[in-house]
Amino acid sequence: MKQRYVLRVNGRDLEAEAGAHESLLDVLRERLRLTGSKKGCNEAECGSCTVLLDGRPVVSCLVLVPDAADRDVVTIEALAEEGVPHPIQRQMVEQGGVQCGYCTPGMIMSAYALLRDNPDPTDEEIRFAISGNICRCTGYGKIVKAVRAAALEMKEQSGNGGAAS
Amino acid sequence: MSEDPSTETAEETQAPYHWIGKNVTKPDALEKALGATEYVGDMVVPGMLHGKILWADTPHAVIKRIETEEAARVPGVHAVLTSKDVPGSNRFGLAVPDQCALAEEKVRSVGDAVALVAAEDEEAAEEAASKIKVHIEHLRPILTYADALDPDAPKIHEGGNVFQHTTVRKGDLDKGVRESAVIVENAYHTHRMDHVPMEPEAGLAYVDPSGVLNILVGTQYPYRDRRQIAPALGLPMNKVRVIQAPIGGGFGRKDDITAEIHVGLLALKTRRPVRLVYTREESLVANTKRHPMAMNFRTGASADGRLTFLDGDIYGDTGAGVSLGAYVIKKAGIHATGPYDVPNIRVDTYTLYTNNLTSGAMRGFGVMQAAVAHESQMDQLAHKLGMSPLEFRLKNCLKPGLASSTGQLMNEGCGIEATLQRIKDYMSARELRFNRPEAASSDS
Amino acid sequence: MAIRKGLGIGSMYYGIGYGFSRADIGSAEIEMAEDGTTTVYSGACDMGQGVMTVVTQVAAEELGIEPDQIRVVAADTGSTPDAGPTSGSRATFVQGVAVQNAAAELREQILDMASRMLECPKENLAVRRGQVCEIESGHEMVSVGKVAHQLHFHGRRAAAWGWHDNTTADVDPETSQGDAYATYGWATQLAEVEVDTETGRVRLTKLVSATDAGKAINPVAVEGQIEGGATMGLGYGLYEQHILEGGIPRTNSLAFYLVPTAMDVPDIECEIVEVPDPRGPFGAKGVAEPATIPTTPAILNAIHDAIGIRITETPITPERVFFAIQEARIRGEFEED
Structure with missing residues (x-):
């Protein structure tokens, strides 16, 4: 039995037909064609599908679509503004935090939520924030480095009156 | 051999290279960070069907009979296939062709595929797969050395x-x-x-207007895939094209055949594009x-x-x-x-x-x-x-x-010797010592 | 205090590529457009570790052009030649040379044509930053793109083919004597662990990886391999186990099959060792597997250093260490605090 849901995704109201048993991840990927959020396990273990729901990072494979209706959803696709990559995205590239790339969007969403709440995290805090995101390629070191570099870049930007998220 | 290898290294670094030794940025990294890279499971093509595999649920058995009629009646199902439907050798294997794309007379491990389904959506494919009845006779499994x-x-x-x-x-x-x-x-x-590549195995196949079977797959070696796919499906090699799609980790797993033959067979039989994406459980249970x-x-x-x-x-x-x-x-x-x-x-x-x-x-x-x-x-x-x-x-x-x-x-x-010496230097610079044996204190 | 620290090392060597008679061939085609931008058709699959980047840097170095002028078309039986698999730590070592050969061949064609165009002896010319230069003065004479265009007018393709065979003979069937591999990778790691003698839990608190890259073509990518490899090695040693009962997997979910998270991995210290290998491109060789293999042995030896107990079975789960300690206690062999 399909129903019509309105999802506020990346600042826009989008309608999707879905069954009440379907996950937010499936609706994002299959109905709304937002495939940046990846399906690595579909059992809330790998973090590849991490999005923000009302500002909090969640594994979207574990959120049923009725529970996401009329709430704010932010996906990886919204992070770059007018084609300019977010500092976390740029630093992930520059520091070598991206290899196969499959965990990368979810990883970046977790880091994004962290830096918004804690602009100056310790390495331990970064590791804790991304500990729900499994990466099989990098060993995490360069990801931690990228988040640290992004934090610095964002701090400098806001210090210069720039718009840090 | 008495030469200190680090001297060579220093000379080597001084070589007048412009680009060797530089951290040139990976060309594919930004797209991945933006979430724009499409892995096979992200791809959609018009008219695409969804594939599903029925796996063996027992490690060693003789297959007596497979009933597919009920599965084929599930609305939206386009094909339910068993080894009898494979037009080629149905065999693959990197050292010797000892694996069946779809199990024939025997099941040899729970990672053996028994039947395939293609349907309009994943739910129909899953439902159909669950309605295939496999009649077996158990054999004593060989499990230890x-x-x-x-x-x-x-x-x-x-x-x-x-x-x-x-x-x-x-x-x-x-x-x-x-x-x-x-x-x-x-x-x-x-x-x-298990390799646990973050991207579970996946393939997308279609037959193009010239009759070539195209297979997009996160693979580590498209040419050897083709060498295996063509005879298994009874096709000449120039009618098979294997394209490496962005690959979400391999680590040796995707050196071997994963979804290629199955998704190729479904596309051949249905004449529709077919996408086959493993679940994490399938990835853990099947393949090498x-x-x-x-x-x-x-x-x-x-x-x-x-x-x-x-x-x-x-x-x-x-x-x-x-x-x-x-x-x-x-x-x-x-x-x-x-x-x-x-x-x-x-x-x-x-x-x-x-x-x-x-x-x-x-x-x-x-x-x-x-x-x-x-x-x-x-x-x-x-x-x-x-x-x-x-x-x-x-x-x-x-x-x-x-x-x-x-x-x-x-x-x-x-x-x-150079790597051992490097660790020795590292330890002595930081005065690190093994606890045992006591003689280890002579290290530095 | 139930925590004991220990240090251990692990070393390894690893035959690079296929070895013992298995065909181990790389090949690539390189083509220059009339604006000097260049496409490398390389059959090697990039899995994110960076072989496309290696191919780009090798081609840029050998050809004398900038990396951003190069595009790599990779791994498609419909458009690229067969480069063999990306496995066996062979992609850089084997395909790197094939690409280097292709780029060198194209450079020679460019210089031949430029020599005719400029009426200048070829040996006085070189390609630098996309320009044909006079070696002596460094003076830029003509862009490579213009030369490539001239090749077209002379009935030639501004393109070249490169090939490299790394295949070795098989070893003797009775004794396995013979040159099994073209070359070997080398690595040593130092691990520091903390063993909780009450629970048997082992934590890796430090890892130093000295890995011989021959020549690091892209140091960040090499570090990526070293850090990722050691992490997979750590998973093998301490966490990951595919458990079968009666041939049926019990670890059929990532809830049961445990992959290391960012909290399980220490900062891995990369010591890139460079002992140039004349058979690799610019002395380079693969590191993916050499960087993975020593971690579990180093952890096993560090555990022995910490508690005096030799674990001989992997993975090194808390249960296994706990029971090994209890057994040693029963035998009166455990050194109590």
Whole structure:
């Protein structure tokens, strides 16, 4: 039995037909064609599908679509503004935090939520924030480095009156 | 060989390179960070069907009959296929073609695919797969090294359960034993490991207007895929095109066939594009793993701290298919000494079929297991001799002019001494010391 | 205090590529457009580790152009030649040379044509930063793109083919004696662990990886391989086990099959060792597997250093260590605090 849901995704109201048993991840990927959020396990273990729901990072494979209706959803696709990559995205590239790339969007969403709440995290805090995101390629070191570099870049930007998220 | 390798390194770095040694940014990284990269599971093409595999749920059985009629009646289903529907050899395998794309008379592991479904959506495909009835007769499963070595045990394949036996022989083992002041003997057991590529296996196939079967797949080797897909599906090679899609991790898993033949068959039969994406559970259960191995090693050293001999047996569980197992286990045997000068060697390796999951290539390829044994042996010998494990390795490591276990003469590209020296320098710069043996304090 | 620290090392050597008679061939085609931008058709699959970047840097270096002028078309039986698999730590070592050969061949064609165009002896010319230069003065004479265009007018393709065969003979069937591999990778790691003697839990607190890259073509990518490899090695040693009962997997979910997270991995210290290998491109060789193999042995030896107990079975689960300690206690062999 399909129903019509309105999802506020990346600042826009989008309608999707879905069954009440379907996950937010499936609706994002299959109905709304937002495939940046990846399906690595579909059992809330790998973090590849991490999005923000009302500002909090969640594994979207574990959120049923009725529970996401009329709430704010932010996906990886919204992070770059007018084609300019977010500092976390740029630093992930520059520091070598991206290899196969499959965990990368979810990883970046977790880091994004962290830096918004804690602009100056310790390495331990970064590791804790991304500990729900499994990466099989990098060993995490360069990801931690990228988040640290992004934090610095964002701090400098806001210090210069720039718009840090 | 008395040259300090770090001098060479310094000279090398001064070479007038423009781009070698520079951190040029990876061309694919930004797109991945933006979430814009489309892996196979992200791709959609018009008219695309969804594939689903019915896996065996028992490790060893004779297939009596497969009923597909009820499954075919599920609305939205376009094809329900078994081995009878495969137009080619239905076989694949990297060392020998001992695996069936779809199980024929027998099931040899729970990773065997029995039937395939293509349907309008994943739910219909799943429902249909659940309605396929497979009538089987259980056989006694072969699950242990001992079972596989028992000549009276049921044979998984016609040729018997010992697929390969290799031997490494060098020098005079008895002489090596006689010259030993210390001998260490142990049995090591290593376990089965999954690659866990973050992207579960997936493929997308379509037949283009010129009749070419195109397969997009996260693979490590499209040409060898084609060499396997074409005969399995009865196609000439120039009618098969394999395109590497962005790959979410491989680590050796995607060196072998994953979704290619299944998704190709579904596209051929339905004449529609078909996407087949594994669940994580399927990824964990099907396709290749890292070989579990049992290794019995006896190693000796002389009173002055020189390795004298290695006497070893390695048993590798390759599961129901050899895949690359014969090479993995042969490689384990060749590397059983580790990077050291060992004059007298007897090593035997056995590649064993079992009804466990098929094992194949995985990062480390047999040496991962062998190193667990040879490095444990090295430390125990050093301990018995009262030597630092570092000094013991430095004393025995291969150097230009010395020969490996296969008699291969080492030359200028031999870097083990340099890596040991680097660790030694690291430890002494930070005054790090081993707790035992006490003699280790002479390190720095 | 139930925590004991220990240090251990693990070393390894690893035959690079296929070895023992298995065909181990790389090949690539390189083509220059009339604006000097260049496409490399390389059959090697990039899995994110960076072989496309290696191919780009090797081609740029050998050809004398900038990396951003190069595009790599990779791994498609419909458009790229067969480069063999990306496995066996062979992609850089084998395909790197094939690409280097292709780029060198194209550079020679460019210089031949430029020599005719400029009426200047070829030996006085070189390609630098996309320009044909006079070696002596460094003076830029003509862009490579213009030369490539001239090749077209002379009935030639500004394209070249490169090939490299790394295949070795098989070892003797009875003794395995012979040159099994073209070359070997080398690595040593130092691990520091903390063992909780009450629970048997082992934590890796430090890892130093000295890995011989021959020549690091892209140091960040090499570090990526070293750090990722050691992490997979750590998973093998301490956490990951595919458990089968009666041939049926019990670890059929990532809830049961445990992959290391960012909290399980220490900062891995990369010591890139460079002992140039004349058979690799610019002395380079693969590191993916050499960087993975020593971790578990180093952890096993560090555990022995910490508690005096030799674990001979992997993975090194808390249960296994706990029971090994209890058994040693029963035998009166455990060194109590």
